[in-house]
Amino acid sequence: MTWVGWVAIVGALLAAVAVHLALQNRRALLGHGIALKPSIGAAGQPGTASGAGSDAAHTLVAFVANPTKPGVPALRDAAVQACAARYLPEPLWFDTTEDDPGIGQTREAVARGAEVVIAIGGDGTVRAVAEGLAGTGASMGLIPQGTGNLLARNLDLPINDVDALLRIALTGRDRKIDVGWLTVVRDESDVADDIAQADPQAVAPEKTPPGTSEPARDHIFLVIAGLGFDAAMVADTDEELKARVGWIAYFVAGVKHLHARRMRLELSFDGRPWRSVRLRSVLIGNCGRLPGGITLLPDAELDDGWLDIGTIDTRGGLVGWAQLLGEVAMQRFGVITDLPNKIGRIDHARVRTMGVRSRSPEQVQVDGDTIGEALEVSARVDERALTVRVDGA
Secondary structure (H helix, E strand, O other): OOHHHHHHHHHHHHHHHHHHHHHHHHHHHHHOOOOOOOOEOOOOOEOEOOOOOOEHHHOOEEEEEOOOOOOHHHHHHHHHHHHHHOOOOOOEEEEOOOOOOOHHHHHHHHHOOOOEEEEEEOHHHHHHHHHHHOOOOOEEEEEEOOOOOHHHHHOOOOOOOHHHHHHHHHHOEEEEEEEEEEEEEEEOHHHHHHHHHHOOOOOOOOOOOOOOOOOOOEEEEOOEEEEEHHHHHHHOOOHHHHHHHOOHHHHHHHHOOOOOOOEEEEEEEOOOOOEEEEEOEEEEEOOOEEHHHEEOOOOOOOOOOOEEEEEEEEOOOHHHHHHHHHHHHHHOOOOOOOOOOOOEEEEEEEEOEEEEEEEEEEEEEEOOEEEEEEEEEEEEEEEEEEEEEEOOO
16 A cells, blocks of 8 residues: 555544544533524524523523622623623623512512512522513523522522532523412501501501511412411521521521410311311411421422412420421321321412401411511412423433
8 A cells, every 4th residue: 555545544543533523522512501603594593502492603692690698700601601602692690689689689580571580599599580580481590509498499409519400591491470469458566557457556566676577478489388387486486597508507406496376277268167176277378398397288289370378287395396297207108197196287278369367467478588577468479470491311
């Protein structure tokens, strides 16, 4: 064979190696969620982003971040780089404030053309961004930085993998989910008003000082709202302990309320007549999983158009609580017991609207945020009103 033949053989081998390396690099880039440059079609238009189904070159992304969470400055740099790697425009960035936890920032982002708004923070930030996005059609991405990260857990997002969370938020699949709304119909200040009207000479209890609870309005919830024991537990959780040990701090706070009185309530489901009950907690769920593998509402689904209600009661002190915990633990495995005369129980119902009245003011919480005390609340579901980004892999 002549030297020309040998050169041809070596050239063919080098070309084969180059093609192999190029294919390997392409697989590696796709495996890390890095989008390749969109191809240009016959009409000269770029291709679409694989996850969002819209023109990648024109999809404006906004981030709404809680600046008090550690690592947020580094996340900002990572967010800008992630958008650039996917040939997206430079993203908008908004910090939340004490006066506005993210609702106004989200609405401004949508008004400026953002099609995806990504919440960076705890459950409070997620609620605020969701409230600003509900009904708009824009998508919400999640980069959870809190203690509970309740919605992210129920969406099976990789909570501890920021790179994966960015990939999902930017190129994931859109999923429409329900949102719940809780309205404070009467709050603790009405007690003073009622007493004053009945007897102007009577000494009424002091009204709640301004700024200690949110004004009466609709409060969005994405996971679980509650009244009674669970809300009191959230209200008494030590923030420093929560920063050190995470969600376990809620259980430490809960011990203080194990021997608290049972509430005297009236319940109404879907406009039916009110009925009197004595309970420890009323849970109103859009979905049912909590940290630690706890499933409070096993039938709750994020997109079924229903609210799942859990009414909790215990008697007999610690024995009743132990029985209740056992029942909740078995729910995780699909086992629901219905033994008579249980001293610790959780009963379930499914509704679209409900009302709760109390004889005395009770603590109320939405997705782990307390909103003050109330005498009467109502709740409703807004079916598939929010679009969220989930893993499309």
